Amino acid sequence: xxxxxxxxxxxxxxxxYGDVVAVDRLSFEVARGECFGLLGPNGAGKTTTxxxxxxxxxxxxxxxxxxxxxxxxxxxxxxxxxxxxxxxTQLADKLTVEETLRLFRSFYHRGRTIDELxxxxxxxxxxxxxxxxxxxGQRQRLAVACALAGEPDLLxxxxxxxxxxxxxxxxxxxxxxxxxSQGGTILLTTHYxxxxxxxxxxxxxxxxxxxxxxxxxxxxxxxxxxPRVVTHQGTLEDVFVALTGRHLxxx
Amino acid sequence: MTxxxxxxxxxxxxxxxxxxxxxxxxxxxxxIFWAFIFPILMSVALAIAFPGGGSKPAIVGIEPGDDAxxxxxxxxxxxxxxxxxxxxGTEARALREGEVHLLVVPTSPPTYRFDPARExxxxxxxxxxxxxxxxxxxxxxxxxxxxxxxVPGSRYVDWLIPGIVGLNIMGTSMWGIGFSIVQARxxxxxxxxVASPMHKREYLLAQVGGRLILxxxxxxxxxxxxxxVLGLPIRGSLxxxxxxxxxxxxxxxxxxxxxxxxxxTFEAISGLMNMTMVPMWVLSGVFFSSSNFPQAVQPxxxxxxxxxxxDALRAVVLDGVGLAAVSRELAVLxxxxxxxxxxxxxxxxxx
Numbered sequence: 001x002x003x004x005x006x007x008x009x010x011x012x013x014x015x016x017y018g019d020v021v022a023v024d025r026l027s028f029e030v031a032r033g034e035c036f037g038l039l040g041p042n043g044a045g046k047t048t049t050x051x052x053x054x055x056x057x058x059x060x061x062x063x064x065x066x067x068x069x070x071x072x073x074x075x076x077x078x079x080x081x082x083x084x085x086x087x088x089t090q091l092a093d094k095l096t097v098e099e100t101l102r103l104f105r106s107f108y109h110r111g112r113t114i115d116e117l118x119x120x121x122x123x124x125x126x127x128x129x130x131x132x133x134x135x136x137g138q139r140q141r142l143a144v145a146c147a148l149a150g151e152p153d154l155l156x157x158x159x160x161x162x163x164x165x166x167x168x169x170x171x172x173x174x175x176x177x178x179x180x181s182q183g184g185t186i187l188l189t190t191h192y193x194x195x196x197x198x199x200x201x202x203x204x205x206x207x208x209x210x211x212x213x214x215x216x217x218x219x220x221x222x223x224x225x226x227p228r229v230v231t232h233q234g235t236l237e238d239v240f241v242a243l244t245g246r247h248l249x250x251x
Numbered sequence: 252m253t254x255x256x257x258x259x260x261x262x263x264x265x266x267x268x269x270x271x272x273x274x275x276x277x278x279x280x281x282x283i284f285w286a287f288i289f290p291i292l293m294s295v296a297l298a299i300a301f302p303g304g305g306s307k308p309a310i311v312g313i314e315p316g317d318d319a320x321x322x323x324x325x326x327x328x329x330x331x332x333x334x335x336x337x338x339x340g341t342e343a344r345a346l347r348e349g350e351v352h353l354l355v356v357p358t359s360p361p362t363y364r365f366d367p368a369r370e371x372x373x374x375x376x377x378x379x380x381x382x383x384x385x386x387x388x389x390x391x392x393x394x395x396x397x398x399x400x401x402v403p404g405s406r407y408v409d410w411l412i413p414g415i416v417g418l419n420i421m422g423t424s425m426w427g428i429g430f431s432i433v434q435a436r437x438x439x440x441x442x443x444x445v446a447s448p449m450h451k452r453e454y455l456l457a458q459v460g461g462r463l464i465l466x467x468x469x470x471x472x473x474x475x476x477x478x479x480v481l482g483l484p485i486r487g488s489l490x491x492x493x494x495x496x497x498x499x500x501x502x503x504x505x506x507x508x509x510x511x512x513x514x515x516t517f518e519a520i521s522g523l524m525n526m527t528m529v530p531m532w533v534l535s536g537v538f539f540s541s542s543n544f545p546q547a548v549q550p551x552x553x554x555x556x557x558x559x560x561x562d563a564l565r566a567v568v569l570d571g572v573g574l575a576a577v578s579r580e581l582a583v584l585x586x587x588x589x590x591x592x593x594x595x596x597x598x599x600x601x602x
Binding site for chain 2: 076095103112114
């Protein structure tokens, strides 16, 4: 699976911060059209990994290919073809939703119109609202709209629904499903099991900077064997506990 | 030639970035205050400090004594002299603090107590001496006819206004650019922008370019106030004046970018800004001529962007020279602007 069919490929990525090894020989591949999840607790190295793949961080070692290309030498082309939502970005509070989208759209050589984007993320009624006055869910949808402005082939999402209420999460999931249905590839990080089960074709469970398990959610749950309690459907949470002896939210 | 670029109705990124910068500025009430109201307040303060026409009277205090009343009477109607009544015991302090320019001690003949190093005190001595001798019966051999002339452009305030304009251009350019960049960095907005296909160079250019539109009011308000309220003559062409202001703003835009290129907190950028600007407030001749500093440091002072801007502004506004005559100053400013921009682009911290 190389070249044209590869969405994301990384092998033996290493990233150290001083003595701390944030990413430790991490490898995986994402096919075109696939939704792939990096799953793990806070501090597992998910954000560092995704920022290396987004070309924002330089790894200490390892190879990265995005859409069959390396970052070195293809920065301009790749940036036109990917969409990025970062975990902590706060867009300018005093610009309106429409102005923010116009700004991001101006960077891309092709893509959707502002009206299409607003419709897509259901923010038409907020078109003239300042970003600072949006709810958390609306802000996150705007962030995704900015990522979708250039009609990307590949979307990177770093904890897209952290801190959102259930309805906002479902709204966002719906939006991502629509992107997938048009052939888009998604790489996302999350520490929500249900999110990974709902959205992802395959997940890699990451702990201490390494992939400790990889497969479809169903495969991973199947490794648990028969559910021990009849009413309890196995979840990825159980997989994580079985693999590490810890719960995902434990620090 | 590749496929034509479709921006989906957006302007060129440079324009959108500059517009975003301007919109954020216009929606920040504090920023408006510093850019527009502050120079007006400063100019009003100047107008009060340097009222047009007339000269300030000599203010004189009289120590208590037998003949104090006679002296008081003689000085009360003397031209150019104002007698200030002082509470007994406070005379020495009033003189020290400049509340009165001269104290008359009613001895016979009277004693003048004053600081000869102070110009207004020496003037007060002449006026008081003349008035008292006249009151004592000294005849005037003749009295001269006076022909008071006010030469616009030669007053201190005329000299000061270009300095204030330069100061304002420096302050607003540097603070405006510095704070907005550091804020965008703190909010990880810069990181988000470089994750998109935005060109870094265009972002930095837009930060400087967005400010240039604000230059017209920032430099114009104090200049117009000077012209219409204080009677400042603008002898150079308006075009030349504008070009000097523009090049000055570009210079400080470059310096502002450079200072903001690494700073991660408001504390850091404030420190850098003050460290850069305060020495220029002192050295660059805003309030008093920079020629007062020793010859040895003059090359350094002449190389400062604020010195170059203020010298060029004074030459154009007060002496009416053309661009050619201020080419050295413009070159210094362009050097700061281009150098600052190029270096900032290299060392800028985006993530």
